[in-house]
Amino acid sequence: MDMTPHFPIYMDYGATTPVDPRVVDAMIPWLREHFGNPASRSHAWGWEAEEAVEKARQQVADLIGADPREIVWTSGATESNNLALKGAAHFYKTKGKHLITVKTEHKAVLDTMRELERQGFEVTYLDVQEDGLLDLEKFRAALRPDTILASVMFVNNEIGVVQDIPAIGAMCRERGIIFHVDAAQATGKVEIDAKTLPVDLMSLASHKTYGPKGIGALYVRRKPRVRLEAQMHGGGHERGMRSGTLPTHQIVGMGEAFRIAREEMAQDNAKAAALQKRLLDGLKDVEQVFINGSMSPGRRVPQNLNMSFNFVEGESLIMGIKGLAVSSGSACTSASLEPSYVLRALGRSDELAHSSLRMTIGRFTTEEEIDYAVTTIKKNVAKLRELSPLWEMYQDGVDLSTIQWTAH
Numbered sequence: 001m002d003m004t005p006h007f008p009i010y011m012d013y014g015a016t017t018p019v020d021p022r023v024v025d026a027m028i029p030w031l032r033e034h035f036g037n038p039a040s041r042s043h044a045w046g047w048e049a050e051e052a053v054e055k056a057r058q059q060v061a062d063l064i065g066a067d068p069r070e071i072v073w074t075s076g077a078t079e080s081n082n083l084a085l086k087g088a089a090h091f092y093k094t095k096g097k098h099l100i101t102v103k104t105e106h107k108a109v110l111d112t113m114r115e116l117e118r119q120g121f122e123v124t125y126l127d128v129q130e131d132g133l134l135d136l137e138k139f140r141a142a143l144r145p146d147t148i149l150a151s152v153m154f155v156n157n158e159i160g161v162v163q164d165i166p167a168i169g170a171m172c173r174e175r176g177i178i179f180h181v182d183a184a185q186a187t188g189k190v191e192i193d194a195k196t197l198p199v200d201l202m203s204l205a206s207h208k209t210y211g212p213k214g215i216g217a218l219y220v221r222r223k224p225r226v227r228l229e230a231q232m233h234g235g236g237h238e239r240g241m242r243s244g245t246l247p248t249h250q251i252v253g254m255g256e257a258f259r260i261a262r263e264e265m266a267q268d269n270a271k272a273a274a275l276q277k278r279l280l281d282g283l284k285d286v287e288q289v290f291i292n293g294s295m296s297p298g299r300r301v302p303q304n305l306n307m308s309f310n311f312v313e314g315e316s317l318i319m320g321i322k323g324l325a326v327s328s329g330s331a332c333t334s335a336s337l338e339p340s341y342v343l344r345a346l347g348r349s350d351e352l353a354h355s356s357l358r359m360t361i362g363r364f365t366t367e368e369e370i371d372y373a374v375t376t377i378k379k380n381v382a383k384l385r386e387l388s389p390l391w392e393m394y395q396d397g398v399d400l401s402t403i404q405w406t407a408h
């Protein structure tokens with residue numbers, strides 16, 4: 001691979017990862033010569049494509065300890081979340097109308113839940129603790145006799161915290177409540193074994209784990225069997241659960257990416273942990289910085305560091321550090337002007353939520369890149385603070401929380 005630093009340095013693995021070159025190589029033949037439709041039963045073009053799809057299904061199943069028959073191909077985690085939540089809610093609606101989720105979920109879950117509310121379901125959105133983790137007792141207290149489905153993400157995309165999925169799943173299992181987990185940010189980072197994990201439905205994405213975009217999967221448990229109402233109707237592909245011609249090259253790519261993830265997870269995580277420490281060590285002595293989300297062992301993936309630099313506007317910081325491709329916790333980059341709802345759910349003030357930076361690293365990040373990031377972030381934080389009247393007041397010892405700002 002070409003190892004010369006590319007600018008801006010990529011530290012946004014949480015948004016998407018680079019496609020591993022081995023994955024690209026595995027995909028190309030399925031775009032070039034082997035273009036058959038895996039559903040074609042009458043000739044070798046179809047048979048070879050079907051064989052490739054089934055090999056990839058096995059590879060995806062292997063990473064999460066599932067049976068290949070429990071894997072349904074989708075276009076990505078957004079579709080998987082939609083299929084899981086709408087599919088299960090609709091199928092089991094005569095058992096009850098109550099659903100549970102968490103305020104820090106990805107929009108693909110939250111927005112789907114809003115839609116289900118419009119359709120007559122009742123949804124509880126649970127708060128998280130200051131460290132981003134669910135309070136298990138609060139979760140237990142929210143379960144009702146008419147609860148049919150709960151959805152909790154494995155790894156949070158903004159702050160990288162790892163929820164206690166085994167404990168949450170056990171509570172659901174005891175009461176016969178279907179448990180869905182959005183694992184888009186978890187594959188290749190945390191051990192997942194569907195055989196022992198009390199999870200019924202699990203959303204998977206390829207492009208957060210060094211595979212191509214536009215392909216994902218939904219794990220659907222067979223024992224005890226979970227039923228879904230299809231959301232996409234047509235030729236009856238994927239045992240009727242998701243119609244549509246399968247994109248062989250994308251599927252082969254996801255399969256290869258998940259094969260590599262399984263083999264290299266320990267190595268990837270060890271490397272990321274060392275780099276995360278290097279990044280944190282470089283930044284933690286900056287005055288008035290706050291880490292967002294738990295840093296407890298096992299409760300955060302090593303690929304994520306999310307920090308707030310008080311008295312610095314996140315968007316201005318991002319504009320300043322042009323050599324670095326990172327993401328902010330503010331939402332100017334998206335359609336709304338609200339600061340991150342995830343950071344707000346941790347109880348962060350608007351100011352701190354606005355001053356946050358999400359740095360996400362991975363397989364191809366180098367020490368040199370981390371060192372560059374530390375230097376450029378420090379320099380720009382200092383520069384922006386020099387221009388900030390609030391920073392000056394803070395340095396003069398003014399207690400900013402007591403100031404009455406005039407409304408306008």
Ligand SMILES: Cc1ncc(COP(=O)(O)O)c(C=O)c1O
Nearest residue numbers: 076077078106108157184185205
């Ligand atoms: C936790 C989580 N869920 C779902 C998604 C949606 O994935 P996709 O955009 O591939 O459908 C993402 C991607 O940002 C994510 O991080």
Ligand code: FES
Nearest residue numbers: 330331332337354
């Ligand atoms: S200024 Fe853009 S979201 Fe805060």
